[in-house]
Amino acid sequence: MTDLKPKDFASSLDVRWCPGCGDYAVLKSLHKILAESGARLEDTLCVSGIGCSSRLPYYMATYGFHTIHGRAPAIASGAKLANPELDVWVFTGDGDGLSIGGNHLLHALRRNLDMQIVLLNNQIYGLTKGQYSPTSQKGMRTPSSPGGTVEMPLNPARFAIGAGSKFIARSIDTQAKVLGPILEAARAFDGTAFVEVLQNCVIFNDGVFDHLKDKKQGPDHTILVEHSKPMVFGVNRNKGLRVKPGGFGLEIVSLEESSLTEADLLVHDETNHALAVALAELGENEGEPTVLGILFREQATEFGKASRIGLPEKPLSMDEKLSRLSAALRAGETWGVGEDAA
Amino acid sequence: MHSRLEHSTAKRELPVSQQPEVDYVRVRFAGDSGDGIQMTGTRLAESAARFGNDIATFPDFPADIRAPSGTIYGVSAYSLNIGHTEVSTFGDETDALVALNPAALRKYLEGVKQNGLLIIDTDAFTERAITKAGFSSNPLEDASLSSFRMLPLEITSNTEKALKETGLSSKDARRCKNMWTLGLVLWLFERSTADVELWIDQKFHKKPDLAKANIMALQAGHLYGEVADLPPDVSRYRIQPAPLMEGEYRSINGNEGMAYGLYAGATLADLELFYGSYPITPASPLLHTIAKLKELGAISFQAEDEIAAICAAIGASYAGHLGVTGSSGPGIALKTEAIGLAIMTELPLVIVNVQRGGPSTGLPTKTEQSDLFQAIWGRNGDAPLPVIAPAHPAECFDIGIEAAKLATKHMTPLMVLSDGYIANASAPWKLPDFGDPAYAPFPVKKAKDPVNFLPYDHDPDTMARPWAVPGTAELMHRIGGLEKQAGSGNISYDGENHQLMTQIRAQKLEAIAKSIPPQQVESGQTTGKLAVLGWGSSWGPIRVAARRAELEGKSVSHIHLRHLWPLPPNLQKLLSGFDRVIIPEMNNGQLATVLRSQMGIEVESISCVKGRPFLVREIAKIIEDALGATS
Numbered sequence: 001m002t003d004l005k006p007k008d009f010a011s012s013l014d015v016r017w018c019p020g021c022g023d024y025a026v027l028k029s030l031h032k033i034l035a036e037s038g039a040r041l042e043d044t045l046c047v048s049g050i051g052c053s054s055r056l057p058y059y060m061a062t063y064g065f066h067t068i069h070g071r072a073p074a075i076a077s078g079a080k081l082a083n084p085e086l087d088v089w090v091f092t093g094d095g096d097g098l099s100i101g102g103n104h105l106l107h108a109l110r111r112n113l114d115m116q117i118v119l120l121n122n123q124i125y126g127l128t129k130g131q132y133s134p135t136s137q138k139g140m141r142t143p144s145s146p147g148g149t150v151e152m153p154l155n156p157a158r159f160a161i162g163a164g165s166k167f168i169a170r171s172i173d174t175q176a177k178v179l180g181p182i183l184e185a186a187r188a189f190d191g192t193a194f195v196e197v198l199q200n201c202v203i204f205n206d207g208v209f210d211h212l213k214d215k216k217q218g219p220d221h222t223i224l225v226e227h228s229k230p231m232v233f234g235v236n237r238n239k240g241l242r243v244k245p246g247g248f249g250l251e252i253v254s255l256e257e258s259s260l261t262e263a264d265l266l267v268h269d270e271t272n273h274a275l276a277v278a279l280a281e282l283g284e285n286e287g288e289p290t291v292l293g294i295l296f297r298e299q300a301t302e303f304g305k306a307s308r309i310g311l312p313e314k315p316l317s318m319d320e321k322l323s324r325l326s327a328a329l330r331a332g333e334t335w336g337v338g339e340d341a342a
Numbered sequence: 343m344h345s346r347l348e349h350s351t352a353k354r355e356l357p358v359s360q361q362p363e364v365d366y367v368r369v370r371f372a373g374d375s376g377d378g379i380q381m382t383g384t385r386l387a388e389s390a391a392r393f394g395n396d397i398a399t400f401p402d403f404p405a406d407i408r409a410p411s412g413t414i415y416g417v418s419a420y421s422l423n424i425g426h427t428e429v430s431t432f433g434d435e436t437d438a439l440v441a442l443n444p445a446a447l448r449k450y451l452e453g454v455k456q457n458g459l460l461i462i463d464t465d466a467f468t469e470r471a472i473t474k475a476g477f478s479s480n481p482l483e484d485a486s487l488s489s490f491r492m493l494p495l496e497i498t499s500n501t502e503k504a505l506k507e508t509g510l511s512s513k514d515a516r517r518c519k520n521m522w523t524l525g526l527v528l529w530l531f532e533r534s535t536a537d538v539e540l541w542i543d544q545k546f547h548k549k550p551d552l553a554k555a556n557i558m559a560l561q562a563g564h565l566y567g568e569v570a571d572l573p574p575d576v577s578r579y580r581i582q583p584a585p586l587m588e589g590e591y592r593s594i595n596g597n598e599g600m601a602y603g604l605y606a607g608a609t610l611a612d613l614e615l616f617y618g619s620y621p622i623t624p625a626s627p628l629l630h631t632i633a634k635l636k637e638l639g640a641i642s643f644q645a646e647d648e649i650a651a652i653c654a655a656i657g658a659s660y661a662g663h664l665g666v667t668g669s670s671g672p673g674i675a676l677k678t679e680a681i682g683l684a685i686m687t688e689l690p691l692v693i694v695n696v697q698r699g700g701p702s703t704g705l706p707t708k709t710e711q712s713d714l715f716q717a718i719w720g721r722n723g724d725a726p727l728p729v730i731a732p733a734h735p736a737e738c739f740d741i742g743i744e745a746a747k748l749a750t751k752h753m754t755p756l757m758v759l760s761d762g763y764i765a766n767a768s769a770p771w772k773l774p775d776f777g778d779p780a781y782a783p784f785p786v787k788k789a790k791d792p793v794n795f796l797p798y799d800h801d802p803d804t805m806a807r808p809w810a811v812p813g814t815a816e817l818m819h820r821i822g823g824l825e826k827q828a829g830s831g832n833i834s835y836d837g838e839n840h841q842l843m844t845q846i847r848a849q850k851l852e853a854i855a856k857s858i859p860p861q862q863v864e865s866g867q868t869t870g871k872l873a874v875l876g877w878g879s880s881w882g883p884i885r886v887a888a889r890r891a892e893l894e895g896k897s898v899s900h901i902h903l904r905h906l907w908p909l910p911p912n913l914q915k916l917l918s919g920f921d922r923v924i925i926p927e928m929n930n931g932q933l934a935t936v937l938r939s940q941m942g943i944e945v946e947s948i949s950c951v952k953g954r955p956f957l958v959r960e961i962a963k964i965i966e967d968a969l970g971a972t973s
Binding site: 011013041042043045047050057058060061062063064065066067068071073074075076077078079080081082083085086103104106107307310311312315316318321322324325326328329330332333334335336337 | 388391392394537541583586587588589590591592593602605606609610612614616618634635636637638639641643645646647649650651653654655656657658659660661662663665679680682683687773774776783785811812813814815816817818819820821822823824832833
């Protein structure tokens with residue numbers, strides 16, 4: 001058992017994100033859940049790439065590796081494969097994880113190595129001063145898109161599903177009550193857990209998620225899904241999701257303006273892949289709620305364990321290794337040269 | 343020019359000779375990609391090595407997986423040099439060419455010496471095949487081959503005839519023609535077929551019918567030599583065993599040797615080996631070989647790309663393993679940013695570059711040594727990195743160990759420059775005895791003690807920083823690609839600190855320079871008129887040419903660099919003892935440029951970038967031109 005408090009997970013360095021940055025809230029939630037779940041400082045490794053969010057390891061009192069742009073999943077994979085006992089966290093952003101590092105994220109998700117990948121999505125490049133990112137909304141004006149972007153934005157959860165991710169969750173930076181349990185579940189998951197955090201950049205994209213966060217309006221624009229629970233949302237819990245009758249896909253229904261009750265709504269099944277696809281996409285169109293919570297979770301073969309099959313059960317001593325190597329070198333044809341042989 | 347045999351007193355040194363077909367024979371098998379040429383050549387090489395000969399081989403195969411049959415670009419060849427004396431190279435010329443089709447004859451006839459022997463499968467010389475190969479008339483019938491000794495044989499029909507009783511389809515029977523050919527060539531060398539039969543039995547133990555057929559074909563070819571009436575100018579070769587050092591031997595190619603050496607190096611450092619890689623020619627066999635060492639504890643990881651391959655290796659090193667990655671030039675280019683990270687974070691890491699022709703995708707299956715600049719200088723920032731290179735396949739094992747030793751002792755990434763020739767060529771290799779002091783363990787001491795622990799504190803002798811791996815209590819710290827404050831390792835943008843850290847990174851190489859052995863001459867005197875200086879796989883042709891010239895009384899020394907960066911501290915003094923220094927390189931003068939810039943001395947550069955190693959006669963001519971023809 002450990003007596004560590006959340007503050008014990010904070011390093012001695014001053015946190016240098018902009019005042020009001022959503023990253024502070026994520027850091028706080030992380031400290032809290034690590035303390036609560038009994039994590040140990042020496043067994044926890046935080047790996048990041050480049051960008052504002054990737055500064056996070058410096059503010060952790062654990063082991064940390066601030067690597068290069070986009071490559072954190074690959075470096076984390078090597079560390080975890082070398083030492084499966086480590087609790088490995090990757091912190092990345094929408095530019096780091098989905099643009100320059102998209103390939104590594106794709107393959108990390110498909111392999112399902114036991115680690116957590118937390119993608120802080122602020123829909124902007126912050127550290128390079130405000131260019132549009134792969135998740136920026138279409139039409140967004142930035143220094144690199146003065147006429148507005150013409151690119152289709154990428155939906156991280158949909159990307160994760162496409163990559164074959166077995167744990168996909170989404171939260172808002174400041175909603176600790178949603179984010180905390182998600183981070184805990186991600187840590188407990190035996191595989192790669194992908195967590196998208198909608199995070200506010202106070203300088204270059206301030207307020208982009210305000211309609212989701214707003215105490216009054218927010219509940220109409222978001223739905224928090226929970227396994228085995230009917231999918232209800234709205235300020236007065238007066239709306240819900242059901243399968244489109246006679247069709248394919250989800251439909252938003254009002255519980256007030258119809259005879260429908262909660263019993264008529266779809267019950268969230270986090271192991272249902274097709275449902276996860278629909279939930280990930282929801283919110284892309286006007287009037288749809290953005291889905292928060294654990295969208296998809298399915299136990300599958302964990303890469304680390306699978307890839308260790310065939311390794312010696314116990315580490316070999318130096319002598320054992322050298323003698324096995326000697327045998328391997330002599331497995332094919334060998335011959336002697338000596339007084340007799342010559 | 344006269345020739346004589348040198349009788350060396352040193353046991354390690356084999357004599358050199360200039361008497362082909364007496365002291366050494368250069369054979370080349372050539373045929374279609376599907377003819378089993380590589381296997382035939384490898385078997386003869388193994389058999390000759392086992393007999394006790396010195397051998398050097400050169401597999402030369404197309405980049406296409408299955409090129410259209412009968413075409414010139416679909417020809418696969420395997421050259422080998424079998425000697426009683428030191429061979430070191432596969433040979434400039436061919437004494438005997440085995441051509442299994444017209445395209446093979448057309449492609450390799452030029453390399454056959456005057457009056458050389460041509461063994462030809464006449465069955466393959468159909469009108470269509472002759473035309474496809476680009477001959478205007480049948481070379482077996484016109485006078486174009488009159489300056490060669492001819493052994494035209496119906497190899498395909500003879501093979502079919504020999505296998506008639508087996509019940510094999512004629513298509514399957516024809517596929518055994520390479521074994522029939524090998525049988526004949528073994529007869530030509532006065533060797534028995536026993537070794538090869540044993541190998542066939544093992545190789546086809548699940549298919550006894552095929553094993554039997556191959557052995558029958560092999561024996562039939564051998565018997566053919568014994569009983570047939572061969573032309574009077576075809577005589578057999580009698581190459582005695584070479585006076586090799588006593589010991590147990592096997593044959594090995596450079597990639598295998600490197601893979602085993604890296605494992606041995608990690609083991610002697612008391613570490614686990616982690617190999618992260620992405621498939622690329624000609625480095626992929628490193629991955630294949632290490633993957634087979636899983637039950638010995640080696641972890642191999644096929645990553646999604648070159649970048650992930652090195653990054654995973656860096657992650658594994660951070661977590662306490664010996665991270666290794668391997669690739670070829672284009673892949674190394676992709677890894678460059680991550681190499682910088684390993685330099686900044688001062689983690690042990692071995693990067694193996696099996697060089698090929700460049701730039702860009704270049705010549706994937708052809709050898710070159712043109713990534714020296716890339717290795718030494720190819721990064722952003724002042725980013726020093728030690729670079730070492732093997733000279734030949736049999737040295738790769740020891741290079742793998744030295745790479746592990748330097749990387750862990752000094753806490754640095756290190757690059758090994760192998761090349762396509764070394765990687766694929768095989769040579770006899772004296773198996774290591776791990777009781778030998780040369781293989782003394784060098785166990786790494788990881789940091790454990792929190793008292794006064796500073797992640798960027800440097801050992802004044804080795805300039806290594808402490809290696810504190812995740813999982814170690816009370817040593818938690820953060821590292822990364824941003825400049826580090828000396829000592830604490832915290833982020834620092836301070837200019838004075840950056841100056842200090844830049845010096846520390848440079849001092850790491852100075853520490854390595856002090857620890858490597860002084861540069862010696864490979865052959866010849868330590869001063870004189872001419873030094874021929876080389877590195878990597880130009881070792882073989884330079885060695886042979888320099889030793890032969892020395893026997894003729896010429897003042898020529900061979901200097902071979904294993905440590906390319908940092909350079910051995912005594913190199914400048916050594917080179918200043920020669921009137922002229924000539925550097926033949928398989929690039930456009932890279933080492934020459936490095937030496938000029940580092941030592942301010944004049945060296946002469948000779949470049950050969952033809953996708954093959956230098957020929958001995960090319961080096962011999964360089965020596966002759968430099969010294970004059972007088973002996």
